[in-house]
Amino acid sequence: MKKAFQILVDNSSGVLSRISGLFSRRGYNIESISAGVTADPRITRITIVASGDAEILEQIEKQVSKLVDVRDIRELTAEDSVFRELALIKVKASAQERQGIIAVANVFRANIIDVGAENLIIEMTGSQSKIEAFLKLLDGYEILELARTGVAGLFRGVDKVIYFDDDVLA
Numbered sequence: 001m002k003k004a005f006q007i008l009v010d011n012s013s014g015v016l017s018r019i020s021g022l023f024s025r026r027g028y029n030i031e032s033i034s035a036g037v038t039a040d041p042r043i044t045r046i047t048i049v050a051s052g053d054a055e056i057l058e059q060i061e062k063q064v065s066k067l068v069d070v071r072d073i074r075e076l077t078a079e080d081s082v083f084r085e086l087a088l089i090k091v092k093a094s095a096q097e098r099q100g101i102i103a104v105a106n107v108f109r110a111n112i113i114d115v116g117a118e119n120l121i122i123e124m125t126g127s128q129s130k131i132e133a134f135l136k137l138l139d140g141y142e143i144l145e146l147a148r149t150g151v152a153g154l155f156r157g158v159d160k161v162i163y164f165d166d167d168v169l170a
Helices: 015-026 054-065 095-107 128-137
Strands: 002-010 029-037 043-051 070-076 081-092 111-115 119-126 143-148 152-155
Touching: 002 015, 002 054, 002 081, 002 152, 015 029, 015 043, 015 054, 043 054, 054 070, 070 152, 081 128, 095 111, 095 119, 095 128, 119 128, 128 143
Parallel strands: none
Antiparallel strands: 002 043, 002 070, 029 043, 081 119, 081 143, 081 152, 111 119
């Protein structure tokens, strides 16, 4: 079982280390992690996809919420959230293979961002399952390198937006 968590934390040094350390100490598995500053430069948004049984996932949420720098933690669900991941895929491609790879990339709305004499680099954004499906279709080609950002997610609409007063962050 997997869950995605949105964690809003103080934008301070060491916070990501403390969160990942909690996972490590407790033996929890991180499937994906991404972090970046929010519209408020004092706050960082961390999106973690974790796996485990229902009890472990509940414990993750409780333990993370107790950390000092954590301002909010919520589960991002498919019904009320939007998720995306970025993948950069370098594929070995002879001149004869290029058209087939480009055709598959076009079906998935991926972009060819670099062409070399012996390879292509493809940029793709989408859900984890979409990226996995794309990679399966590239199975007959040699993937030279693969870089994935991890999932980033936001709640839909404005009702779950969190605003922090200056007093709260002091």
